[in-house]
Structures are given as C-alpha cells and as structure tokens.
Amino acid sequence: MSLSNVLRHLVAISLMTLATLMSPLSVAAEDVPERSEIADQYKWDLADLYVDASAWEADKAKLIALLPGIADFRGKLGRDGNSLLAAIEAIQAIETIVANLYVYAGLKNFEDTRISDNAARFSEAQGLYSEFQQALAFFSPELLSIPEATLDHYVASTPGLALYEHYLDETARMRAYTLSEVEEKLLAMASDPLSKFDSVFTAIDSSDLQFGRIVDEAGVEVELTTSRYGAFLHSTDRRVRKAAWTQLFEGYQTLNHTLAANYEGHVKSRVFFARARGFDSRLQQATYTNAIP
Template sequence: MVKKRDELSQDYQWDLTTIFETDQLFEKELSQVLAELDEAKGLAGTLVDSAENLLRITELELALMQRVEKLYVYASMKHDQDTTVSIYQAYQAKVSALYAKFSESFAFYEPEFMSLSQEKFAQFNIDKPKLQAYGHFFQQLFEKKAHVLSNAEEILLAGASEIFGAGAETFEILDNSDIIFPKVKDDQGVATTLTHGNYMTFMESANREVRQSAYQAMYQVYQQYQHTYAKTLQTNVKVHNFTAKTRHYQSAREAALSNNHVPESVYDTLVDTVNEHLPLLHRYIKLRADILGLDEVKMYDVYAPLSQLEYKFTYDEAVLKTQETLAVFGPDYLERVTRSFNEKWIDVHENKGKRSGAYSGGSYDTNPFMLLNWQDTLDNLFTLVHEMGHSMHSSFTRDHQPYVYGDYSIFLAEIASTTNENILTETLLNEVSDVKTRFAILNHFLDGFRGTVYRQTQFAEFEHAIHEADAAGIVLTSEYLNQLYADLNEKYYGLSAKHNPEIQYEWARIPHFYYNYYVFQYATGFAAASALAEKIVNGNEQDKARYLEYLKAGSSDYPLDVIAKAGVDMTSKTYLADAFKLFEKRLIELEKIVEKGEQI
C-alpha cells in the first residue's frame, strides 16, 4: 500500500521551510504582494515618459515577478507533495490568481513600451545608462512588437488567464486526485493498487501476465473517462489557437516557439529526421520480440526487461553513483550536487496523493528542488541524474545572472538533463566488461532513446496535428483523438493498431499535451546532449568549460546562440543524424550479443 506522507521519514523529504518557514509567512507575503500590485496599476500611462520612469517601472515589475514566483513555488510544491490537502489546493488557486493579477497590473507595460521609437529608446539609454543592463530584455520586447495588443486588449487577456488555464487544471485534479485505479497482482501475486507511480514497475515486470493485466487495467480507466479527457484537452488546444490568432501569429506552434526564438523549421526537421529513421526503431522492436521469444509484440511488451540481470539501485546507492558520475564536470559542479543531497532539495518517495512523475523546480530565490517517486530501478537512477541536470542548470544560472536573465528557455532545459543521462550511460559502459551487464546497460540506453527521441517526437506529431485540426474546425472528440493516436502509434512502432486497441487511449494520460509545444524539446535536447556528452567525456578541459558557460548563460542570449557556443548547431540536422548513428552503433552491439546468445 502507498504510505501517507506523515508515515515517511523526513530525511527523504524536501525542506520547503527554506522558502517560507511557516504558512503564515507565506500568507503575509501574499497579502503584501497583492497590495503592491494594486498600487502598480497606477503607473499605467507613465512608462515611456522618461528614461527614469522606464528604468524604475521595469525594475519594479521584475522585483514583483520575482516575489510572485517564490510564492508560486511554495504553494505549488506544497500542493504537489500531497494533492489531497485542501489548504494547499487553496494556496495553489491563490497563486494562480496572483499570476493573473500580476499580468493584469502590468498589462500596460508591453503596449506602452511598443509605442517607444528606436531613436527615443537610444536616447533613453544615454540619459540613463543603467538601462543598458536590460539590453537583451528590451531587444526581445521590440521583436514581439507585431504581437502585442492595445492596453485594453492586454488587460482583457490577462484577466482571462485563470479561465484559459481551466482545462489544464481540471486535467491535473482529475488525473492526480480523483481517478482511482484498480488493484492488480504484482510479481508475487499480491493485489496492489495501481498508481501513476508504480505503473512502470508493472510494465517492466518479467511476467507477461502481470504486464498485460496492469496495462489493460490502466487503459480501462482512461477508456471510461475518455470523453472528459477529450474535453479538457480540446479546451486547452482551443486556448492555444485562440491566443495565437489574437496575437497575430500564423499558428499556435509559431507562437509557442517564438517565445524561445526558435524557428519552426527546427520542429519540422526533428519530425522528418525521426520519420526517416523509423526503420531503426522497427528493427529494435523485432529484436525485442526475438529476445523475449514472442511471435507478436504487444504494446505492453515494449518496456519488458530484456536482461535477466538484477541491476537495481537503492536511493542511497543512487546518491553515491550520481556524485561519482557527475564529478566529471569538476569540483564546482560536484559541490552543488552534494549540497542538493545534504540540504534536502529532493522529495524522494511516493506517498498517497503525491503528484506523479518527477521534476526539477524552484525560483530565483529558492533552492532548485526536485520531486521524485522513487523505485529501486536503473531507470530511477537515470531519472535522478536527469533532474539533477535541470537543478544544476538552475543553480549555475542563478549564481551567474541577474534576475532578469536568471532563468533559461525551455528549449535549452532538456539539454542539461539529458547530457547527464548520456554521461551516466558512458560511465556505466566504461565500468563494466562482462557481457550480461553491458547487455543490461545497452538495453536501457536503447529504451531511453526510444522513449525520449522516438516517443517524444511521436507526441510532438500528435500535438501539432490536434492544434492544426482544431484550427481547421475539426472537433477533437475522443473518437477523433483515439484514431489519430492509434495511427501514429502504429507508424512509429510498426505494431498493428487493431491488435493493440488499448493504446488508442494513451493520449488521455499524457500531461505534457497541456504544456504548449513542450515535448519536442525532449527529443531535440536528447540528440544535442549526445554530442555534448561526447565532448565532455572524451574532449578536453575547454569543452567542459564551454559547457559550464552554457549552464551559466541563462536567458542572456537567444537559446540557439547559447547552445551554439557550447558546440552544437541545432538549426542543422547533423546533430540528429549523429544521435541516430549512436543509437545504431549500440543496437548493433546488442544484436551481436543476442546472435551469440551471451545475454542469457
């Protein structure tokens, strides 16, 4: 049975008192920020009256945003650690409203700034040299000029932000708090309640009956609620399309990618290149069938362990392995990793009501916390190393950039995390020579590549298709979504949709479809990380130094320029082609082991 939170050791819980020592201090700060936001509304109409006003109001807006983010982190993480606690449900609702109020209070900022001519702005920089510290920030604003609306229209959109988020919020509550999964028998024959946290443990069982039972039980629930999930997803897609159209973008994708200054061609290149290499995935699926002795692979077999080796890590063992692996980055990086464990940045174990999955989070003024739902698996070791990459990226950025540039774009985020994963793979392969262990590691890498590059690109195709469908007036019913998803899954895996009927409902359980063109960045990030990991493991000190500079850069430059300085050109398909070469190289090694029968 999943434990209640108060039954878990506090040694393995994150310490959110470092943000606010008590709930009362959170509430006091919330009240103060709300009052100051009310006062900020009175600044409307004065932003570009003088250089002094532009500097003062810009710094006020950033300072209040900094405080809002800190409030949000506390409330959201308190909520995530146990989504059934009503007070933190209320806190999360309050900080969501706070974001809306902030947007409303400063809705005047961008329209008024856009009225500023380049000539007058240049004079302002002479009159007030401190403005030059915000040069890249202002440059990005000028580039959005065609997409900023009038002051009145911006106020309306800001005021509607809570409503716009209703689809995603409803999905989250439904999926994490209200949905109850049935009990299924585990490997020992014990009836265990299925959860988001333990589902993958069932799917990685060596017992095919256990896998099939958990798989069918999971999707039976999503089939039951498919119409509700279709409505929440459709609502979210409509918000994206409406907002993009209102802001004069050609599509929701263009709007989403423009935030990171990423051309849509990067997205299309990813999808096209992955589709070109689908035969490699089909080859790997066939190899899985041969190893498992199956005439026909089902979707509940794609996570089945190919290795009989018990290659597991307790959390405490994973802590040591993480420190050992990431020491390659040098003493500064390792010191921060060690602090993350000693200073309780990590919430480790699953508990009743806890948000599923894993993430790294925090704000400029907090520790870069990590949420896990730990299981003693090799996959969870990779998850820890992955989230550590995010947190180290945050730590370096916040220590080397002012608040205005103290975050990094989503496009760059997945590169730091998956570079760590690639280095862990290299480390483990370099450590072992016995065939059985190498087989297990190669299997994990290939599964990870499949799950990150192939699977996330499949998601990206689906996400773009449903946005285009809605824009074309097609109603996103569950029937439409089921058919679209089943067809894509068949194309990617080469497995018959007819013989795998449950997979058509998988779209309903993917939270990333609510993140607005996020998922493709997992795939581009993993591919770029392959190149960077090669430089770090086999390169020189300059390669490591350039990588650390990327971690420190934050948002002080455009994402593609930041990563180019680290040595990867993401406007080209070369980095993707190189990633598939690595996939094929390790697939060939696995095939040779199987051919000799040495994996048994």
C-alpha cells in the same frame, strides 16, 4: 515561459527523478503510503520559499498592497532611462513575489491534491497571477511606443539598464503579437478561468481516478498509481511493464468522454490565446514565444 509552464516543468522533473531513483521493488508496498510515511529524501523542501502557510499569507498581503503601485509607472516609461529602469526593477521585484506565491502553492497542492486548503491556495495564486498580468497590461504596449533609437540611447547612457537589454530585445521581438493595453488586460482577465481545464485534469488524475492493483516482480499484488507507473515501466519483467501500461490506460478509459471533453476545452483555450494575438496557430505561438526557429 508562463508560471503555469514553469510549475509543470518543475513537477515533471521531480517525478522523472523519482522514477529514476526508485526501482520497482522500492515501491512494492501493497498500498500507497501517506506522505507522512515517506522518507524526507524523497520529498521536496519548500521552506526556502515559505516556512509555512502563514508566511505565504504574509507575502500575499504584501503583493496585494504592491499591485496598485504598478499603475504609477503608466505613461512614464519613455520619460528617460532612469524612469524606465525604476519601472523595470519595481515590476521585477513584484514578479518575484508572484512567482514565489505561485510555485509554492502549486507544489504544495501537488503534494496531496485531496487537501482542499492546498487546492484553494493554488487557485488563489492563479488569480493573483492574473491580477498581476492585468496591472501590467500597459507595460509592453507603452514600451514598444518608444522609438528604437531612443531606447538604445537609454540603454547606453543609463547605468544598470543594460542588464535588461535582453528583456527589452525580447519585448521588441514580440511586437507583432503585442496588443493594445485594453486587449492585453482582457487576455489577462481570461487567463485564470481558462486555465481551469488543467485543474480539472489534475483533480481527476491525482485524486479521483483509481487504477486498481497489479502483481509486481515479486508476485505481490500492489496498488497502481500515476506516480508509481513510471517506476513499473522500468521493471526488468515485461509482464509488469505491460500490466502497468494496460491497467493505467484502462483506468483513463473509464472517464474517456469526460477527459476528451476537458482536453477539447484545454486545446480550444490555447487556440483562443494564439488567435487573439494574431498567430497562425498554437504551434507557431509556442515556438515563436520560446524563440524556436
């Protein structure tokens, strides 16, 4: 699963949890409160990743310094089991930093998409993820060039390598859809600019679109937002549920052509990556990559 998908799942789970915990009456404040006015129990705590933006910047600098070192493993994966293990462990350590930078920046951006510093940091994280993938372009093609019997011997005879056996098996399973180093690098380079369709929709959905106001169960006129929408759909009053659904999608309708064009670009970008790897369709890529029969 890509980091962008991981982030989307984290956000979706968080929003669904809030929708479950919060009744329509609990969101009945007439206007949407600022984040600083919301109780801490309803906020995610990102301190376990980074205590502040300065700590994020420090890890970013560390990553930038480490990325060139990935090339040191190029041409050495098949030398012996210890060389392969050292490469995997080093790359996994770097990937952990990439993931932390990406997830923190993404979640921080979703806290308030109006804050340009957060949006800039997330865009930077997306670029760093692309750079990491570019640096790693040699890895899968080179790993797949090692004879299966040799790889099995390395796993059996190298202490610690068996821990990554599933990872090695998954790489082998993707053999038919793994390209050359040059082609893998080109796809990695394309991943950042072609991910911006998601960013465009997020900006429109979270910052630019206004959905007006509806009358809640208590007869109070309240502001409708995408975050409140889920709670209103759980209302026991059918009128509230209908009003929320109708008004939300009427809001989207005001940008119908813009959203349709952006979505078309998003779909075509996904189809591009699927076809570039030789999949018959985007659906096949999504299911096969996730080992879904």
